Amino acid sequence: MCVKHYGKLGNTMSTLTQSYLVGLIGDGVLPSLTPPMHEREADAQALRYLYRPIDLTALRRDAQAVGELLQSGADLGFNAFNITHPCKQVVLDFLDEVSDNATAIGAVNTVIIKDGKFYGYNTDASGFGWALAGGLPNAKLDRVLQLGAGGAGAAVAFALLADGVKELIISDPEAVRASERVTELKAHFPQAAITAIRPEDASAALAEADGLLNASPIGMHHHPGLPIDISNLTAEHWVADCVYRPVDTALITAARELGCQVLDGGNMAVGQALDAFGIITGLTPNAGRMHAHLLEMLEAGF
Numbered sequence: 249m250c251v252k253h254y255g256k257l258g259n260t261m262s263t264l265t266q267s268y269l270v271g272l273i274g275d276g277v278l279p280s281l282t283p284p285m286h287e288r289e290a291d292a293q294a295l296r297y298l299y300r301p302i303d304l305t306a307l308r309r310d311a312q313a314v315g316e317l318l319q320s321g322a323d324l325g326f327n328a329f330n331i332t333h334p335c336k337q338v339v340l341d342f343l344d345e346v347s348d349n350a351t352a353i354g355a356v357n358t359v360i361i362k363d364g365k366f367y368g369y370n371t372d373a374s375g376f377g378w379a380l381a382g383g384l385p386n387a388k389l390d391r392v393l394q395l396g397a398g399g400a401g402a403a404v405a406f407a408l409l410a411d412g413v414k415e416l417i418i419s420d421p422e423a424v425r426a427s428e429r430v431t432e433l434k435a436h437f438p439q440a441a442i443t444a445i446r447p448e449d450a451s452a453a454l455a456e457a458d459g460l461l462n463a464s465p466i467g468m469h470h471h472p473g474l475p476i477d478i479s480n481l482t483a484e485h486w487v488a489d490c491v492y493r494p495v496d497t498a499l500i501t502a503a504r505e506l507g508c509q510v511l512d513g514g515n516m517a518v519g520q521a522l523d524a525f526g527i528i529t530g531l532t533p534n535a536g537r538m539h540a541h542l543l544e545m546l547e548a549g550f
Contacts, residue, residue, distance in 0.1 A: 254285065256495070257360040260405060261460055266295075266296070267295070267296035267297070267298075267362050267534060268280075268290070268295065268296065268297045268298070268299075268327045268328070268528060268529065269298050269324075269325055269326045270283075270286065270298070270299040270300075270301050270326065270327060270328045270329065270330070270528060271299070271301070271302045271317075271321055271326055271328075271329045271330070272299070272302060272329065272331075272332065273301070273302045273304070273314055273317055273318075273329055273331050273332070273335055274302075274304060274331065274332030274333050274334070274335055274468065275303070275304045275305050275332075275333055275334055275523075276303065276305050277301040277302070277303050277304075277332060278303045278306065279493065279518070279550075280301055280302050280332075281493070281545050281546070282299075282330060282491075282517070282521055283300065283301055283521065284299075284539055284541075284545060284550075285297035285300045285307065285517075285518070285521050285529070285541055285542055285545075286521065286524075286525055286528075286538070287299050287426070288537075288538075288541050289533045289534065289537065289538050290525075290529075290532070291540075292518075292534065292537060293529075293531060293533075294550060295529065296544075297529075298428070302317060302329075304334075304335075304519055306377065309336045309409060310430030311334040311338045311467075313329065314338055314339060314342065315341065315342035316336040316340045316484060316508055317329075317343075317453045318342055318359060318361075318366055319342075321361065322361045322364060322366070324393075326359060326361060327360070327361060328358065328359060328360050328528045328530065329358075329359045329361075330357055330358055330359075331356055331357050331358070331359060331525055332399075332484065332520055333398065333399060333400070333465070334398075334399075335380040335399075335400050336355040336356060336357055336399025336400070337349065337354060337355050337356075337398075337402075338370075338488075339356050340354070340355075340356060340368065341369065342366065342368045343356065343359065343364075343367065343368040344365040344366050344524075345367050345368070345511065346367075346368040346411055347367075347368065347369045347370065348367075349369075349370055349373060349374075349406075350369055350370035352406065352436050353370050353402050353403050353406045354402050354432055355370055355372070355373075355399040355400075355402045355403055356368035356370055357369070357370055357371055357372050357399070357403070357405055357520065357524070358523075358524045358527055358528070359525065360485075360528065363437050363528065365543070369403050369518075369524075370398055370403055371376070371452075371520040371521075371522075371523035371524045371527065372399075372404065372407075372516070372520050373403040373404065373406045373407040373410070373520070374407070374516075374519065374520070374523050375516050375518075375519030375520030375522065376404045376408075376490070376516045377406060377411060377519070377534075378411065378515075378519035378522065378523075379515035379516045379518070379519045380407065380408075380411060380488070380511065381411075382512040382515065383488075383500070384459075384486055384488065384509055384511050384513045385398075387410060387458070387461070387486045387509055388458040388459065388486070389412050389413045389419070389457055389458065389459070390458050391413075391414075391415040391416050391456060391457045391458050391463070392408055392413050392414065392415070392416050392457060392458060392459045392460070392461060393417045393450065393453050393454050393457040393460050393464045394408070394416060394417065394418050394421065394461045394463055395418070395419050395420075395458075395460070395461070395464045395466075395476060396419075396420055396421035396462065396463035396464035396465075396473050396475075396490075397422070397425050397426045397429040397444075397463075398420075398425070398463070398464075398488050400419070400463050401407055401429065401463035401464070402422070402429060402432075404463050404490060404516075405418065405429065405433055405463075406433070406436070408461065409433060409437040409440050409442070409475060410437075413439040413440060414440060414441065415440065415442075415443075416442045416443075416459065417442070417443055417444075417445055417452070418430060418434070418443070418445070419444070419445050419446070419447050419455050420443050420447070421446070421447055421463075423444070425448070426444035427444050428447075428508045430442050430444045431510070440445065443503060445458050447476075450476050450477075451468070451476060451477040451479060451480055451510070452480070454476065454478075454480045454481060454485075455480035456483070457485065458485065458486065459485060459486040459487065459488065460476070460481070460486075460487045460499075460503075461487075461488045461490075461500065462475050462488070462489045462490060462491065462497075462499055463490045466489070466491075466495075467489060467491040467497035467498055467500075468491050468493060468497075469494065470492055472498065473498055473517040474498050474502065475497055475499060476499075478499070478502055478503075478506075481502070481505070481508065482504060482506065482508075483506055483507030483508055484508075485503070485508050486509040486510070486511070487499060487500065487503035487508045487509070487510050487511070487513055488509060488510070489510075489513045490510035490511030490513050491513045492514045492516070492517045492546075493513075495511065495512045495513060495514045495546050496548075497512070497513070500512050500513075509511070514539070514542055514543065514546065515539075516536065516537045517542060518542055521533075521538060522535055522538060525538075534550060
């Protein structure tokens with residue numbers, strides 16, 4: 249449902265203006281730059297748009313609370329929510345309809361509320377695809393090592409395979425999750441070789457890979473460090489990271505120093521925000537403007 253604002257000019261009622269109330273549900277989302285990215289773009293398009301983080305950590309709630317929060321949001325007039333860790337897969341149980349690509353990926357990061365029903369989408373995959381095409385247009389995709397098989401990992405793995413990766417090797421500390429992810433991906437990409445390996449075998453696998461993608465939380469401010477032993481990383485590799493706080497993670501910094509082609513997480517952050525904004529508003533956002541705003545905020549230390 250969309251809220252209508254009535255502005256008065258003297259005693260004359262002005263034209264109805266559609267407004268948007270949007271939230272972000274997840275752990276540790278209070279510092280997220282997604283809300284200001286959406287709000288700035290909305291300002292540029294003369295929209296009334298309010299976007300607020302709903303932090304499970306601050307609320308002392310777990311991932312299962314996402315269903316209750318969605319319903320409360322609907323009751324309070326929210327139009328949409330973005331969903332992040334650890335709720336991207338859990339939220340599926342609380343939706344009325346899920347888009348085909350989100351169903352295939354097994355994760356949702358955008359929920360639209362319409363007529364009391366919840367509709368789920370995934371813009372992580374399309375966002376990463378956009379970032380890869382623009383930031384690493386000539387990347388060799390024969391063999392890729394991916395770290396992390398969670399909600400974000402599911403989406404970027406789907407994007408990589410859709411872009412033509414011939415062999416995808418997935419490493420995750422949770423062996424069962426990695427194995428399940430491989431099974432799901434094989435159902436959609438039977439032509440590709442997709443395998444799961446133990447984290448202790450990841451460094452050896454890196455030596456034979458064309459590129460490395462970090463879809464794990466390692467590298468974030470509250471999970472600092474390298475997600476893998478990079479002794480086998482060379483200038484011949486390309487390296488991409490899903491983490492954007494900080495944008496220059498330890499992995500991106502080390503890879504850049506070795507001469508690798510790199511794709512920082514800011515690119516994916518913009519890509520998924522572009523698509524989410526479009527789904528929520530039905531309007532086309534300005535990619536260059538949103539990317540410039542993200543870089544501006546990162547440089548200012550937000």
